[in-house]
Amino acid sequence: MEENDRKPWFIRLVEWLVTFPDERRSQNGDGDGDGDDGRDYTDVRRNYQVWNSKSQVFVMGGRFRTLKRSLRGWITFSCCIIPFVLFCIFEASWWWHKISPGVVITFVYSWILCTASFIKASTRDPGFVPHNVHLTEDPYNIPEEYRNVISLPCSTSKKGVQVRYCLTCRSWRMPRTFHCSKCDQCISIHDHHCVWITNCVGERNYAYFFAFLVFAVFSSTYLIVLEYVRLFYNDDVDTTLSNTPVTLLILIMAHITILYPLLLLILHVSLIAKGQTTREYLRTWKIHRYDNPFSMGNILKNSVYALCKPRGYSAVSSRARYEPGDVRFRRFES
Numbered sequence: 001m002e003e004n005d006r007k008p009w010f011i012r013l014v015e016w017l018v019t020f021p022d023e024r025r026s027q028n029g030d031g032d033g034d035g036d037d038g039r040d041y042t043d044v045r046r047n048y049q050v051w052n053s054k055s056q057v058f059v060m061g062g063r064f065r066t067l068k069r070s071l072r073g074w075i076t077f078s079c080c081i082i083p084f085v086l087f088c089i090f091e092a093s094w095w096w097h098k099i100s101p102g103v104v105i106t107f108v109y110s111w112i113l114c115t116a117s118f119i120k121a122s123t124r125d126p127g128f129v130p131h132n133v134h135l136t137e138d139p140y141n142i143p144e145e146y147r148n149v150i151s152l153p154c155s156t157s158k159k160g161v162q163v164r165y166c167l168t169c170r171s172w173r174m175p176r177t178f179h180c181s182k183c184d185q186c187i188s189i190h191d192h193h194c195v196w197i198t199n200c201v202g203e204r205n206y207a208y209f210f211a212f213l214v215f216a217v218f219s220s221t222y223l224i225v226l227e228y229v230r231l232f233y234n235d236d237v238d239t240t241l242s243n244t245p246v247t248l249l250i251l252i253m254a255h256i257t258i259l260y261p262l263l264l265l266i267l268h269v270s271l272i273a274k275g276q277t278t279r280e281y282l283r284t285w286k287i288h289r290y291d292n293p294f295s296m297g298n299i300l301k302n303s304v305y306a307l308c309k310p311r312g313y314s315a316v317s318s319r320a321r322y323e324p325g326d327v328r329f330r331r332f333e334s
């Protein structure tokens with residue numbers, strides 16, 4: 001009988017709901033089930049259980065992931081939920097019966113798309129590059145030449161593109177790949193680490209992040225228009241204001257929730273058109289004529305590449321079966 005089967009069902013349920021990966025497991029997963037410290041590791045079944053990171057948390061059997069310090073992510077989630085709940089309880093009936101059911105259906109549909117995009121962007125693998133892809137002979141001592149920056153020739157740029165070896169992940173970073181200290185991983189086509197979604201924005205979740213901004217702006221604008229119409233529908237404005245404090249509350253919240261997503265959306269539309277990431281933009285905005293090696297040549301191609309290209313497979317596959325000794329989840333400290 002495996003260790004996992006001997007645990008009471010409620011312990012297994014809690015571990016399934018929220019899993020803090022056990023770093024020691026990956027350090028000792030030599031295949032015989034017993035760690036160097038004498039503990040039994042045969043209960044390890046999935047990769048997320050041995051993910052060697054101090055910051056990651058996995059939810060519902062590794063189906064979703066977030067970071068331990070995710071307060072601002074919960075604030076963003078609350079900003080999605082609270083106006084929607086208030087509208088459904090206090091306003092939806094009035095719009096449904098007095099105006100049209102279509103008004104409510106349109107709002108609910110746009111809100112579902114907004115929230116689904118947020119959940120996808122914040123819990124999805126943003127393009128993690130596995131640890132230890134390029135281990136040296138002695139992984140505890142990195143040769144001096146691995147600390148150099150290497151320039152590769154590039155047909156679209158005279159300067160070429162640069163690649164580096166990540167001393168934390170023990171892997172060569174592809175162009176546009178950077179290490180995020182908060183996620184404790186290298187991220188492919190790293191745009192930025194967004195504290196409001198508690199995740200990096202990278203190659204595999206950029207489209208969801210952009211969709212979240214679009215639907216957040218649309219839902220908030222729609223809500224603002226509805227609430228202004230509701231407030232000034234009656235001739236007696238004072239009576240309307242005193243009778244509908246919730247309408248005012250929703251209106252204030254909608255004005256707050258539209259501001260930041262709108263500014264970000266404008267920025268990202270311009271970045272997509274130029275074929276840049278936020279990180280590249282912040283590094284090069286002072287350069288008068290920046291020679292962007294990653295631009296596809298025109299706005300349409302850049303937009304299709306950023307938003308429509310296949311996201312590919314996850315290189316860390318958190319829910320895949322754990323193979324004892326898999327070095328992708330091991331950490332070598334210098």
Ligand SMILES: [Zn+2]
Pocket residue numbers: 166167168169170178179180184185186
């Ligand atoms: Zn790294």
Ligand SMILES: [Zn+2]
Pocket residue numbers: 180181182183184192193194199200201
């Ligand atoms: Zn990050």
